[in-house]
Amino acid sequence: MKKNRHDKIIEIINNHVVETQEQLASLLKDAGYDVTQATVSRDIRQMKLTKQVTPDGRQKYVYTTADPEVMHDKYVNVLKAGFVSMDLAQNILVIRTVSGMAMALAAAIDALDIEQVVGCIAGDDTIFVAIKDCDQAKEVMKAFYDMLGMH
CATH class of the missing domain: 3.30.1360.40 (Gyrase A; domain 2)
Incomplete structure (x- = not known):
């Protein structure tokens, strides 16, 4: 279940500008995942998601496996x-x-x-x-x- 959720998180942040944990939780719920903000927070830490500045100055979550x-x-x-x-x-x-x-x-x-x-x-x-x-x-x-x- 967690692996599927992590895969969905990657898909969501690749296709949307996700600025907050609450926004990510909402998008996961829309995709059929029953998550709490605490679960999303834990997923973000485990997946080592980072925030990146967008061209318009906003912050969004990104997933990278860079060195x-x-x-x-x-x-x-x-x-x-x-x-x-x-x-x-x-x-x-x-x-x-x-x-x-x-x-x-x-x-x-x-x-x-x-x-x-x-x-x-x-x-x-x-x-x-x-x-x-x-x-x-x-x-x-x-x-x-x-x-x-x-x-």
Whole structure:
């Protein structure tokens, strides 16, 4: 059942501009799949779906099996597209984003698999990135600035 649902998700995101989990859940229900938003959220994580900026500036889910280096560049591009500012509070990086993009940036940060990052919590335009300790937080902040080309 899950394999069929994952195949349907790929089909849906290839044929539609799907911007939210709720929209994906609705399209799955229309296709005959009885899913909850929690199931869709879990599927997105398991399938490692990412968001990509469309030519008109919207965000949409995409599925890719590209190599890690290509994916790293995509995640950095997501950071660049939505980043507004960053500040440090002890071992927590507080990242401000364009409104509505915090979840996409948090997913990109998680996907970058930075060793010092414990995890992210995202709202609408703010992300809290928990780092193992204060010294490592400064290193991660510098690494983000380097990725963003902001030395």
